[in-house]
Amino acid sequence: MFGVSMRTLISPSLAPFSLHLPKPSLFSTALRFSSLTNSTFAINNKSPTNSPPSAISTRKLKTKATAITSSSSSHPLSSSPGEIHVVVGPMFSGKTTTLLRRILAEKEIGKQIAIIKSNKDTRYCTESIVTHDGEKFPCWSLPDLSSFKERFGFDDYENRLDVIGIDEAQFFGDLYEFCREAADKEGKTVIVAGLDGDFKRRRFGSVLDLIPIADTVTKLTSRCEVCGKRALFTMRKTEEKETELIGGAEVYMPVCRSHYVCGQSVLETARAVLDSSSNKHDVVASLL
Numbered sequence: 001m002f003g004v005s006m007r008t009l010i011s012p013s014l015a016p017f018s019l020h021l022p023k024p025s026l027f028s029t030a031l032r033f034s035s036l037t038n039s040t041f042a043i044n045n046k047s048p049t050n051s052p053p054s055a056i057s058t059r060k061l062k063t064k065a066t067a068i069t070s071s072s073s074s075h076p077l078s079s080s081p082g083e084i085h086v087v088v089g090p091m092f093s094g095k096t097t098t099l100l101r102r103i104l105a106e107k108e109i110g111k112q113i114a115i116i117k118s119n120k121d122t123r124y125c126t127e128s129i130v131t132h133d134g135e136k137f138p139c140w141s142l143p144d145l146s147s148f149k150e151r152f153g154f155d156d157y158e159n160r161l162d163v164i165g166i167d168e169a170q171f172f173g174d175l176y177e178f179c180r181e182a183a184d185k186e187g188k189t190v191i192v193a194g195l196d197g198d199f200k201r202r203r204f205g206s207v208l209d210l211i212p213i214a215d216t217v218t219k220l221t222s223r224c225e226v227c228g229k230r231a232l233f234t235m236r237k238t239e240e241k242e243t244e245l246i247g248g249a250e251v252y253m254p255v256c257r258s259h260y261v262c263g264q265s266v267l268e269t270a271r272a273v274l275d276s277s278s279n280k281h282d283v284v285a286s287l288l
């Protein structure tokens, strides 16, 4: 099989029947060869003779592939590529619910699953992911993703884990590298749930960095607490200014665009009034 496919690949004229194949470039030839031999290539554009680049000899390709494969055996590529699925949206939009449903669906068809969440999320329960409706499922509560393989067990991770769920992804600084490695090299399906934006509607952590390497991206919406329309954003009801502030409905509310914009100005006005009245209060108190 290999010889035939190489012959077709390298010199179509030798193929058993003459196909009108587009002349393969050196790159496409090498890429096809590397996918056949599961190796990586460094391509130089100089062809070994003055023959066209696509006529590079089988021996040369084999030599190069053997050399590179042996050097890359410390990171063997998985036989089949993985996947990355990203679920974003404001708070209360159903991100954790969606993650849980997708993970359970994978489990139903016999896949080996594991869920990781940030140990910064201490709202409901540390050893489970918990939706705002109270649905729970056991998880690994970790400070980072890079420690997961060791904690799970390297052998189990490599041979007995198919699907990885990640919740509260905005809190993981090593999110991009972990997901890229898991999908590109280890054949894992990674399902990621996290906030795309913070209470100022700015990117939150590195969730958005996953979009260029994701198979699918889903943006969920909640219901505006003021008018019931689609809520795209999360508004913070308290005065704290730091980006990371763990909390639920006592601190945050989902709002539509109009109520985010006017809500922000209402909050700012209210604070200004409170500040000035507390200043007046202080002034009066100082005169007494």
Ligand SMILES: Nc1ncnc2c1ncn2[C@@H]1O[C@H](COP(=O)(O)OP(=O)(O)O)[C@@H](O)[C@H]1O
Residues within 6 Å of the ligand: 089, 090, 091, 092, 093, 094, 095, 096, 097, 098, 130, 131, 132, 133, 222, 223, 225, 249, 253, 254
């Ligand atoms: N304003 C709100 N306050 C509290 N809970 C809400 C609010 N809006 C929606 N919910 C509930 O939150 C559930 C979604 O929970 P969850 O999946 O944990 O959301 P997310 O992970 O996106 O924060 C919804 O099914 C709904 O019942």
Ligand SMILES: Cc1cn([C@H]2C[C@H](O)[C@@H](COP(=O)(O)O)O2)c(=O)[nH]c1=O
Residues within 6 Å of the ligand: 090, 091, 092, 095, 096, 121, 123, 168, 195, 197, 198, 199, 200, 234, 243, 244, 245, 246, 247, 248, 252
């Ligand atoms: C908007 C916003 C949220 N957070 C925190 C609050 C919660 O602990 C999580 C999000 O929980 P979810 O309901 O599962 O989406 O993130 C924050 O720290 N900073 C923010 O701006």
Ligand SMILES: [Zn+2]
Residues within 6 Å of the ligand: 224, 225, 226, 227, 228, 229, 255, 256, 257, 258, 259
């Ligand atoms: Zn609204």
